[in-house]
Amino acid sequence: MTLDSLPSGQWARVQDVRAERSLRRRLFELGFVPGTKVRVIRRAPLGDPLELELRGGRLSLRAVEAAGIEVA
Numbered sequence: 001m002t003l004d005s006l007p008s009g010q011w012a013r014v015q016d017v018r019a020e021r022s023l024r025r026r027l028f029e030l031g032f033v034p035g036t037k038v039r040v041i042r043r044a045p046l047g048d049p050l051e052l053e054l055r056g057g058r059l060s061l062r063a064v065e066a067a068g069i070e071v072a
Contacts, residue, residue: 003038004050004066011039012071019068031055032069 006012014036017027031054032038041051041058048063 001071002067003040003052003061003069003071004063006038006040006071008040008042011037013037015070015072017069019065023065023068027065027069030059031057038069038071 001012003012003014014032014034016034017024017032019027036054038052038054041053043050049060050063050066051058051060052066
């Protein structure tokens with residue numbers, strides 16, 4: 001399952017990040033490393049972007065970027 005398909009309010013753990021090298025590095029810097037717990041707080045009315053919670057903070061991520069993050 002990818003992060004963009006995770007239902008709102010549900011927790012999951014990052015399994016892998018599959019993205020272009022520079023985006024992958026940036027996602028790692030933001031805390032999306034394997035084993036990290038992440039939760040979708042809510043989605044914008046048209047589904048993009050997603051508001052996420054991880055490592056005690058919140059951030060927004062575009063759905064296309066979230067599609068490259070595998071969670072379980």
